[in-house]
Amino acid sequence: GKPQTADTGSKQSAVAAARPPLSRPVRGAGAATVAVGPPRGVVKPSDASTAAKGANMTPPAASTALETGGSGTPRHHARDVQGKVSEMEDNIQNHQTLLQSINQESEVLKGLVAHSHKEKLEMEETLTKLKSQIIQYKTQLQELSNLRCELEKVAYEKSCLQKERSVQGSTLARLQAMLWDTEEQVRSLTDTVAQLSDELHAREMERWRLHMTIQELKGNIRVFCRVRPLQGSGLRRHIQLATNNRIKLAKTKKSHTGKTAETQKSYNFSFDRVFGPGASQQEVFDEISLLVQSTLDGHNVCCFAYGQTGSGKTFTMEGEEFDDNRGCIPRTVQAAEKLGPQGWEFTFTASFVEIYNEILRDLLYTSKASQRPKHEIQKTGNNKETINNLSYRKVSTEDEVLGLIALANHNRATAQNHHSSCSHSVFQLGIEGVNADREVKCKSTLCLVDLAGSERMAKSQSSGECFKEMTAINSSLSNLSIVISALANKESHILYRNSKLTYLLQGCLGGDYITLMFVNIAPEPDSFGETLNSLRLASQVGEPEEDFHYVTACRGHCLT
């Protein structure tokens, strides 16, 4: 750097100052003896004369004097020589001083050169450092330039975001205003909903009261008659359907003598509803669905299918898997799902039990047959009847119920020594409703019972096990009709415990109950006797027999 240059300059000037000027005038001549070696520019002694010539010196006086033979005195000549010697000696002295000074200068210069060399090295080192620093600075500069680019970009983005923010700010303000409006609307709608909910509840209660009034008017016990279509050939002239609630059974009696005309004895019955052979499963179920509605309102409902073997009881209750032929049992769950009032959540729990020879059998049992448990009817803590060790299944769809029916049929098929017509099948659907908003619950049971064939005692001439079986069926059926009649007559003491069937159904039959009995009849002429018996028993339910004419349980009347 500059300071170093200045330093070097000052040193150089210092050396120059120390050195005597080479052009200093020579005063007098000294002795020509030279003690030191020949310095640079100093001639050798042998060349002294030549040197003297070259140095503007006069040759030694002695020799000159001798050669010339002396124009002066010797003494004067000697003085000249002496003067010349002295001058030469001075010269020599000067040269020596000069030489010394040159040497000194040389030393100084050497020092300076060394110093300069060292400085050069240092400077080179510094230069290298500076170069690397420059590279670093360049890199930093590049980085800074990149950063600057970034910064510019960020600044640009920032300005864009600021613009966007201002746009969004105005959008936000708009949305805020809309939100307030919407909140206001929601508040008013909430009030409306609450009002409507109260109104709905009031109407729901009104509907419930009206429904109950209708049910009361219809009576707690209803009897429906269903005529099965003819199977194969045959006439059904003996059955005549007048309106949708009357049925006439007629029999022609031939004169024994053949002299008098044929007489026709007819029996007219009126029920709450009569379904002809063409009635579809849906038509039949439409009537039941009103009772499903009652179950959802918290009433226990019991529906029986009564009739001789093959009259269509199982078809009415369970039906077939094919959609249109599905019976009441699978349809109930679906209907209950649809009919449930607003705000209520319902859960359905199914059980399926068979009563054969007064022995209970779980039709939904799925474990090993060898481990099949025994069942007894027991009273629960809240005085309700329940069966121990029984399977219960949660159901919510028609298909799930069909699955249970298939399982029940499988269990029936594995049972030994008896057929479905010899046993009662009781499908119970426990319904539990919860209205979370009003914090209320309801619980009810819908029983769908496929009774054993009603004709067997009359036709059978059985003995032993078979006789026991027939007796059990007959006894439980007659006990059922007694219980239903006692309920219709509002008797205080009802003999539920006389059979397993009525004992099990006590909870569904008593109290706030609705009972529906299907009397299924076969249209074949050879079933005339059984059909008449079935219609009579169905008519008998609830009313004492009047001669040959029967009435329905609650509001039926005899039509002859």
Ligand SMILES: Nc1ncnc2c1ncn2[C@@H]1O[C@H](COP(=O)(O)OP(=O)(O)OP(=O)(O)O)[C@@H](O)[C@H]1O
């Ligand atoms: N309404 C109907 N429409 C068409 N077919 C019917 C009808 N009712 C009954 N059936 C048919 O008649 C036959 C006998 O009916 P079902 O098995 O239901 O009688 P059941 O009274 O239950 O007899 P069981 O006492 O032996 O069980 C069945 O094949 C059934 O499909």
